[in-house]
Amino acid sequence: MTTELILTTDPIDEAALIARRRASAGMGAAISFSGIVRGKEGADAISAIDYEAFRPMVEHQFKLLFAEAGQRWPVVESIRLVHRVGVVKVGEPSLWVEVVTPHRSEAFAACQWLIDEMKRIVPIWKKPLL
Amino acid sequence: MTTELILTTDPIDEAALIARRRASAGMGAAISFSGIVRGKEGADAISAIDYEAFRPMVEHQFKLLFAEAGQRWPVVESIRLVHRVGVVKVGEPSLWVEVVTPHRSEAFAACQWLIDEMKRIVPIWKKPLL
């Protein structure tokens, strides 16, 4: 399994990421999920979200999650994850995750599990900006 | 809800599709699934799959599925689906589906449901080529 993690203050270029996708001949499914900053946080209209990350721990916790994903779904060939840090405007993706597997059920399961776990343990926080 | 269906003999240009994505300020999740032709069909190595479609019925059945998805998940803002017809080489996507919703759970659920239903009722067939 190959994994890639990018924490970046730059906008996420989904098209470029897709263009770099590698999948061996046994792979039949690639899922990519984009988490986009919504225009409201609760009842308040916002303009952006400022993401704060405890970077070394983010990297370490993602490494643990990727390893656990590989144990839960050994068929996963590739996981790529990009998370923005700093200010992300409404309408821009703050998160992009791709999982490549032989069949779609594992791709969906692993991708959802990864996002759920990220939201449980990866030290990133949001501050909405008005 | 907006929907788009493309049946095409051309390769699926995922980057161009992503670039054309539209999501209003309330949308927080976009999932895209690519179904890729694998190098084996059962035990046999193959070079491609020839997809046959009963086109008018494919279009009608997808229309029914999109409408039902909109009833099951009224928050879905956009569904786009591209399916290749004719010969698709190993490693190329034969299917691309995107679902845009406010939150990720509905995007995952609607996307999986749509693919499951497609494989149940949309009249497309595969012929593996050696």
Next chain:
Amino acid sequence: MTVRVHFYSYFKELTGCPSTEETVVEGATIDQLLGQLYGRFPKLTAMRNSTLIAVGVDYQGRSYVLKTGDEVSLFPPVQGG
């Protein structure tokens, strides 16, 4: 009356043709039509329990009563994706 019947996927190989015309009595059901087709194309009978049936672009059951001009399609389980 006459209805046109289309075959898809390997049903074309089983019947040797992409479509055919079949004359049925007024008020005939799809079930009766299938009975006649199984006589003409015996290889189709092997797929009896996994044949999908459409009239026009909608699925129909075997009790559907045929009308003049109906375009019937018979095909094996679908495999999109």
Next chain:
Amino acid sequence: MTVRVHFYSYFKELTGCPSTEETVVEGATIDQLLGQLYGRFPKLTAMRNSTLIAVGVDYQGRSYVLKTGDEVSLFPPVQGG
């Protein structure tokens, strides 16, 4: 002995600083450290039941025994994505 304690997200607002040094006795646990910090930063106590604790880059429980040079981080529930 002295350990450095880092605060993330709005814990920085609650304490008024991004990090601090705290002197604890040899063999002190995180639980004891928290007790001292709650004395210095009373606003942190409101988050008592939803404070996540790491030493270095790994999560630790309140019974963890502190060592010289440990970098402790305290923060509220995470919100990535």
